Amino acid sequence: MRVFFGCLLSLILFSYGGENFVHAENEIVYLGQEACTPCDAIGEQPPNDPCDAVSCDTDTFNLFSHNYPYRRNHRKSLFDSLDFFGWIQGGVYANSRGNTVTRSKGTNYNGRTVTQLDSGSGNGDLHLGVKSTDFQVNQLWFGVKRNADGKHGLDWGGAAEVIFGTEAWIAQSWGDAELDYGWQDGDYSTAFPQLYFQLAYGNLSVKAGKFETIIGYEAFRAANFFFYSHSYIFHLEPYSHSGVFGEYNPGGKWSFGAAYTTGANSSIENAFDDHGLLGLISYQLTDDLSISYAVTYNHNGYGAYRDPGDTNKNRYGLSGTNVYLHTVAASYNISDKWNYVLQWNYNNAKLREDGSHALSYGIANTLTYQFNDKWGIGFRAEWANLDGIYGFGNDISEYTLGVNWKPYSNISIRPEIRYDYSAGSNAAKLFNNGKNRDQFSGGIASVISF
Numbered sequence: 251m252r253v254f255f256g257c258l259l260s261l262i263l264f265s266y267g268g269e270n271f272v273h274a275e276n277e278i279v280y281l282g283q284e285a286c287t288p289c290d291a292i293g294e295q296p297p298n299d300p301c302d303a304v305s306c307d308t309d310t311f312n313l314f315s316h317n318y319p320y321r322r323n324h325r326k327s328l329f330d331s332l333d334f335f336g337w338i339q340g341g342v343y344a345n346s347r348g349n350t351v352t353r354s355k356g357t358n359y360n361g362r363t364v365t366q367l368d369s370g371s372g373n374g375d376l377h378l379g380v381k382s383t384d385f386q387v388n389q390l391w392f393g394v395k396r397n398a399d400g401k402h403g404l405d406w407g408g409a410a411e412v413i414f415g416t417e418a419w420i421a422q423s424w425g426d427a428e429l430d431y432g433w434q435d436g437d438y439s440t441a442f443p444q445l446y447f448q449l450a451y452g453n454l455s456v457k458a459g460k461f462e463t464i465i466g467y468e469a470f471r472a473a474n475f476f477f478y479s480h481s482y483i484f485h486l487e488p489y490s491h492s493g494v495f496g497e498y499n500p501g502g503k504w505s506f507g508a509a510y511t512t513g514a515n516s517s518i519e520n521a522f523d524d525h526g527l528l529g530l531i532s533y534q535l536t537d538d539l540s541i542s543y544a545v546t547y548n549h550n551g552y553g554a555y556r557d558p559g560d561t562n563k564n565r566y567g568l569s570g571t572n573v574y575l576h577t578v579a580a581s582y583n584i585s586d587k588w589n590y591v592l593q594w595n596y597n598n599a600k601l602r603e604d605g606s607h608a609l610s611y612g613i614a615n616t617l618t619y620q621f622n623d624k625w626g627i628g629f630r631a632e633w634a635n636l637d638g639i640y641g642f643g644n645d646i647s648e649y650t651l652g653v654n655w656k657p658y659s660n661i662s663i664r665p666e667i668r669y670d671y672s673a674g675s676n677a678a679k680l681f682n683n684g685k686n687r688d689q690f691s692g693g694i695a696s697v698i699s700f
Contacts (some may be wrong), residue, residue: 336392339415339472341664341695342385343479345373347682373691386437388695389472390414393444400450407448408459414440420470420489423460425516426524443490457495460518463488464495464507464530465544467579467593468614476618476626477652478666478695482634483595483612486575488514488546491528503534513548514573525549538583545576572600591616610636612646626654645673646680660699667692 373383391413398407413421421441423429433440446459462470466487469475493511500506513524526549532542549572579593596611612634620626630650637644652666671688672680681689 331396333395333397334393335395335700337389337473337697337699338387338391339389339695339697340385340387341478341693342383343373343691343693344383345681345692346690347686373689386416388415388417391443391471391473398448398450398455400452400455404449404451407450409444409446409448409461411442411444412440413443414438417470423490423492423515423517425488425513426519426521428519428521429460429517431517453499453501455497457497458493460490460492461495462490463514463546464528465546465575466577466595467542467581467591472695472697473699476616476628476654476664477630477650478664478693479650479668479691481612481614481630481632482636482646482648483593483614483632485636486595486597486610486612487577488575490515491526491546492516492518492520493526493528495528497530505532506530511546511548514546539580540582541578541580543576543578545574547575548573574598587620589618589620610634612636623659624656628652628654647671647673662697662699663694664697665692665694 391411393409393411395409395411396407398405416437416439418439418441419434421443422431422433422439423441424431430441442460444459444461446457446461448455448457450456466484468481468484468487470489491509491511491514493509495507495509495511497505497507507528507530509526509528511526511528512518512520513522513526516522516524526546528544528546530542530544532540534540575595575597577593577595579591582590584590591614593614593616594611597609599608599610600606612632614630614632614634616628616630618626618628628651630648630652632648634646635644636646648668648670650666650668652664655663657663668691669688670681670691673687679685679687681687
């Protein structure tokens, strides 16, 4: 694994030294803003180009950014049309309970013995890869991409991306425990977030391979996210799918997407013979208000870990589940500086062993204010019921206050403070190794994009 990353890093540095990067910089994006990759303008720009640039990155969790990039009619060469990009995020997180980090050797779901963080230690198992109180590299991300633009006829594209860090396990194919699953060394993992080929013609584009989900609004990509930690309802969402995804953007206010997948977070191998459907409808009501509905239905899909003792059973120890999950999200630009996002997630898993239903759902509110190009502040308030899927309890709240400071266009410093509270008669004691129902926590991360 070290040799692999050494070779990959050498390749990236060599490409950079040869000035072969398409874009000049990769701007860090706040919620409510479009994910744009500024480039040197080539030729005449189209009217109302939102970025006044050649390329816009649409592979984020922003459901409302479906603007196809304006491209030149004729590309000089294949390499000229490739976009190399990446970033590194590292930081620390601590909590008021003072509980320490413990690690032990154990068998993960694919039968491999690894040393990993014990659940409940550090900040608890609630902040994805930031549960440790140690300094850690959350994401070291490299990618190469070619956008398929069908405005001038049939065109092709694709993406190949790799991530290393404490959060990389989220992007692994742990749905069927194939491909990159199990690429782990202690707290650190490696994964392929996206590996797909794309064709586009006119307003229609089709991806085939492994691609990021359209479910949810919250970005997993550190370069496109405001906060350091994530919401609870983010846990309900799959990260990726493998299959075929088609998107139709007729222009104007509507956008549509549909896919056939091998379940959620699964590789193309489809070890459990899972089947899933994915759909998206988004509509721009006004210049400032957008709304989107995304839905997925999986047979035996979400969280179908391989059981080393019985490959016919999933993570629940059952022979299968049918999972319905949808997200309703609305984004409203209150002014040029204020943005508000409302997201509602609903997850219904039918357990085939006894026909019972496990329900989990929640609402997250995010408000951000952009003072200028360098400073922004954001607040997130959330309530969730994750008792059905994760056993966290039926009344969980979290309140997060974060600040973004960009001393340079490609560097972002992100401190935040957070308060979590688990109440109700069925609430679990999630903090301080099962001793407390609430906790103050906070941390600081830095993201460097290149």
